[in-house]
Amino acid sequence: MKYLDIVVDNKARATDCFYTYTCDDDSIRIGQKVYVTFGRSRKPRAGYVFAIHDSYGGDYNLKPIEYADDDICLGEEIVRTCIWMKSRYVIRYIDAVKCFIPPAGRPADTASGEKSVTAKEEKRKLTEEQQLAFDEISAAMDRGRREIFLVHGVTSSGKTEVYMHAIDKALADGKTAVMMVPEVALTREIIRRFEKRFGSDEIAVIHYRMSKSKRTETWHKIRQGQKRIVIGARSAVFAPLDNIGIIILDEEHESTYKSDMTPKYDALDVAVKRAGEYGSVVVLGSATPSVVSSYRAEQGIYKKIELRKRYNDNRLPFVEVTDMEKERRGGNFSMFSNVLYERINENLREGRQVILFLNRRGFSTYLSCDSCGHVMKCPDCGISLTYHKDIGKIKCHYCGRTFTVPRRCPDCGNPLSYRGTGTQKLEDEVAELFPDAVYDRLDFDVASRKGASEKVLSDFRKGKTDILIGTQMIAKGLDFDNVGLVGIMSADNELNIPDYRSAERTFQLITQAAGRAGRGDYRGRVVIQSFMCDNYAVKYAAANDYESFCREELSIRKMMDYPPYTDLIKLLFTGRTEEETSELAGRCCEYIKNRISSVRIYNPQPSPVSRIREVYRYQTIIKCPKGKRRQYLAVIEELINMNRNKSVNIVVDVNPYSFV
Numbered sequence: 001m002k003y004l005d006i007v008v009d010n011k012a013r014a015t016d017c018f019y020t021y022t023c024d025d026d027s028i029r030i031g032q033k034v035y036v037t038f039g040r041s042r043k044p045r046a047g048y049v050f051a052i053h054d055s056y057g058g059d060y061n062l063k064p065i066e067y068a069d070d071d072i073c074l075g076e077e078i079v080r081t082c083i084w085m086k087s088r089y090v091i092r093y094i095d096a097v098k099c100f101i102p103p104a105g106r107p108a109d110t111a112s113g114e115k116s117v118t119a120k121e122e123k124r125k126l127t128e129e130q131q132l133a134f135d136e137i138s139a140a141m142d143r144g145r146r147e148i149f150l151v152h153g154v155t156s157s158g159k160t161e162v163y164m165h166a167i168d169k170a171l172a173d174g175k176t177a178v179m180m181v182p183e184v185a186l187t188r189e190i191i192r193r194f195e196k197r198f199g200s201d202e203i204a205v206i207h208y209r210m211s212k213s214k215r216t217e218t219w220h221k222i223r224q225g226q227k228r229i230v231i232g233a234r235s236a237v238f239a240p241l242d243n244i245g246i247i248i249l250d251e252e253h254e255s256t257y258k259s260d261m262t263p264k265y266d267a268l269d270v271a272v273k274r275a276g277e278y279g280s281v282v283v284l285g286s287a288t289p290s291v292v293s294s295y296r297a298e299q300g301i302y303k304k305i306e307l308r309k310r311y312n313d314n315r316l317p318f319v320e321v322t323d324m325e326k327e328r329r330g331g332n333f334s335m336f337s338n339v340l341y342e343r344i345n346e347n348l349r350e351g352r353q354v355i356l357f358l359n360r361r362g363f364s365t366y367l368s369c370d371s372c373g374h375v376m377k378c379p380d381c382g383i384s385l386t387y388h389k390d391i392g393k394i395k396c397h398y399c400g401r402t403f404t405v406p407r408r409c410p411d412c413g414n415p416l417s418y419r420g421t422g423t424q425k426l427e428d429e430v431a432e433l434f435p436d437a438v439y440d441r442l443d444f445d446v447a448s449r450k451g452a453s454e455k456v457l458s459d460f461r462k463g464k465t466d467i468l469i470g471t472q473m474i475a476k477g478l479d480f481d482n483v484g485l486v487g488i489m490s491a492d493n494e495l496n497i498p499d500y501r502s503a504e505r506t507f508q509l510i511t512q513a514a515g516r517a518g519r520g521d522y523r524g525r526v527v528i529q530s531f532m533c534d535n536y537a538v539k540y541a542a543a544n545d546y547e548s549f550c551r552e553e554l555s556i557r558k559m560m561d562y563p564p565y566t567d568l569i570k571l572l573f574t575g576r577t578e579e580e581t582s583e584l585a586g587r588c589c590e591y592i593k594n595r596i597s598s599v600r601i602y603n604p605q606p607s608p609v610s611r612i613r614e615v616y617r618y619q620t621i622i623k624c625p626k627g628k629r630r631q632y633l634a635v636i637e638e639l640i641n642m643n644r645n646k647s648v649n650i651v652v653d654v655n656p657y658s659f660v
Helices: 076-089 093-100 128-143 159-172 184-198 212-223 234-238 267-278 291-298 324-329 338-349 423-433 452-461 502-514 536-542 546-560 578-595 629-642
Strands: 002-008 019-023 032-036 045-053 067-073 147-153 176-180 203-206 229-232 244-250 281-286 303-307 318-323 353-357 366-369 386-388 393-395 402-404 416-419 439-442 467-470 483-488 525-530 566-575 605-612 615-625 648-654
Touching (some): 002 032, 002 093, 019 032, 045 076, 045 093, 076 093, 076 267, 076 629, 076 648, 093 234, 128 244, 128 303, 147 159, 147 291, 159 176, 159 184, 159 244, 159 281, 184 452, 229 234, 234 267, 267 281, 318 338, 338 353, 338 483, 338 525, 439 452, 502 525, 502 536, 502 546, 566 629, 578 615, 578 648, 629 648
Parallel strands (some): 147 281, 176 229, 176 244, 203 229, 353 467
Antiparallel strands (some): 002 045, 032 067, 386 393, 393 402, 566 615
8 A cells, every 4th residue: 555645736725735645556656647536526636646655644534546647657856846846936836747747638649750850960070169168068967966057159159069069968878958949939940950960850849839739749759758859948948858968048048938927937947956856967058148147157156168259260240339319310210220221232232131120019119199198008908009010900919909090099089190110110111211122020920820930031041031120039049141231220129128137138139139140251240220329238239248248237236236136026916906906915015024024025016017908916026135035935925825815816926037
């Protein structure tokens, strides 16, 4: 007889604990999915075995499990990671478990129907810098203990080649590997390169756009050891691999590695935890590492490796900064400065391609009334609506609702005007100013259509497209030899966002976008358009001076007590009525003040986006001193467990990437 501690798949937080059942089957394993009766219901429901005991000291009459699911077993490492996630992110056990299990609850047909791609490409000879980087990582893999490397390499320095050499070593050592990229749209680029090197038989792809049946089939292939390399966005960190040898996060600075849904995990945190279980290596790569990562490298938490030269010694592009305020004073109200207009024409005449980067989708940012100032807003979310020319409607970028464009202002009846610019408006100006050029656009609206992003990038790679317009999707990870010019249309968009990371994001986006130019034999040019040319993020990005930017940014954060010098904890309260939501938020803040002496907690306020889909949102921010996070989170978990108001939900976000 075995006694099993089981986490039952139940929604109530009050039942978020272990329940003990009996089992006569000695082959039962930790992490295995089982079915049990729970509470008064006779219908079996799913549970997961978190511990197995040979004896039981309680006086209760224990129920036996109904049956076990032999096809789904997470294993001991994943169970330990789930326990850690519950504490780290103040979530339920089952929330963590659901990150690791396949989306469909039944076994999938794992017979391979894939077209096998035989590895064609031999390992490339590494440059001296690349070889030194690989040697350091390889030595750490041989030591067999968790080590974290920060590979700071300029754009086009060949970081991916170092990654592939390290993964090749992991496979040769009989281990597995995870390769993460920040955007689903970029996954195809990485897969293409990896299939040439390793063949498709070794590779599994994980991302949220896959169908449930395909994701389930892939999960089982990984679990059964048929796939040893997993490639994907942040959810790839939950791949059910055994014996992981290396986990790589390319473009590690990207905010997309932090989940914006519950559980609000950070893929880097989970990667480091899983690597610790196997004594494996974590590699973080970026041309613009996050300020926090650079600080950790300074403190010796990470080992820093630098790649200062572009592959084959290609030079970094020429960079020009144009002051759009001066352009306006000179009578130019186009989206294009005179310099950028001339540079585009030069490149088109010479047969080179152009990338235009604008991190704002849609045709215009908002519609407003010239007479009374009324701004058209979403009735459910309270934020301004964006006009999308392709569908002829205004759209909410939070809830996704679309509305017919009104002919007149609903308040005063006067005409409405389009304000601001987006990628669709940029597309119209390109068509007007460069009528002979073939252009295309890649942003979230395009990428949401199945296969669209792959076609856009494929056409650009084949030279069918002269000008590629896009948002941050085209600013990173793409490698095209014939790009002679990158135009950064509005470099300071991010600076206007109320977030302590806004300068860092501005520096990163400019540097990453600029890095798409001159990756072939031609040196390339970058034109940065800005209304804030004197801002330190813009100046240092134009000079490609990461060290100076990092020093100035860290000094500001130290003065303001922002990460990495503290941890920020955001508590978000959501409810159907504003009164209940604000009242609970206030009570929770008072509870924290009474439980933690000298706590620095802001009074709860409506979130910047105060309503989404008719759900009210209040939030508070806590500044937590380093070393106190566990204590603070324990108190927060207490108050969440004490919450009896089921109509108001409390979400915890540790070091959030968004404050809206």
